[in-house]
Amino acid sequence: MRRSVGITTIKVEQYDVLVEYKGYWTCDGIGKYEFWGALCFDKGREYLAIDQIIPLFTDETTEQIYEIQGLIDKNFDEYAEQISDLHGEEE
Numbered sequence: 001m002r003r004s005v006g007i008t009t010i011k012v013e014q015y016d017v018l019v020e021y022k023g024y025w026t027c028d029g030i031g032k033y034e035f036w037g038a039l040c041f042d043k044g045r046e047y048l049a050i051d052q053i054i055p056l057f058t059d060e061t062t063e064q065i066y067e068i069q070g071l072i073d074k075n076f077d078e079y080a081e082q083i084s085d086l087h088g089e090e091e
Contacts, residue, residue: 005022
């Protein structure tokens with residue numbers, strides 16, 4: 001499993017937030033299978049699965065920090081997908 005770490009900016013409601021993310025490349029293919037007697041192969045696609053998002057705050061107020069962190073925690077899957085989509089499919 002190949003790990004990936006990076007920094008990018010994501011949109012969290014009205015805020016543009018600089019975040020560090022950690023994840024790993026994975027594949028959703030099922031490999032070899034048989035369908036009605038035909039031997040087939042599904043290579044799937046490789047994509048970045050995000051398992052940690054860490055906001056990097058600079059000029060935000062304490063209230064904004066709590067709001068942004070709460071939004072990321074509450075809607076983690078949405079923001080993880082946003083980051084994953086920035087990377088597209090691995091060639």
